[in-house]
Amino acid sequence: MTLEWEQLLVDSADPVALGRWWAEALGWVVVDESPEEYEIRPAPDRLPGLLFARGPDAKTVKNRLHLDFRPVDQEAEVTRLLALGARHADVGQTGDEPWVVLQDPEGNEFCVLAPRKS
Structure with a gap:
């Protein structure tokens, strides 16, 4: 290839x-x-x-493509990203997902996943 x-x-x-x-x-x-x-x-x-x-154009709807990140410590990483200026995002999740949806400062969604299970 x-x-x-x-x-x-x-x-x-x-x-x-x-x-x-x-x-x-x-x-x-x-x-x-x-x-x-x-x-x-x-x-x-x-x-x-x-x-x-x-x-x-300004962002007006949910992204059709987004990035997923898998940290070692999800809670610590979400806290760090929020301190940098990320915001929580609602994209229709039910609340029991093993990931957290955030937005960057311009509103682009991304997910912080739970650590991999051994």
């Missing part, structure tokens, strides 16, 4: 601010920084990355 996943593009009202938020949330490095595009990666030479680009 010749395809390599390079990055996920995220439309943003403020690419720099949102890119910086995600870089801090994930502990990733900045590999390209401009007012219109801001790219972060796990390490300078590791893929895939997240590329934040200025988008013309």
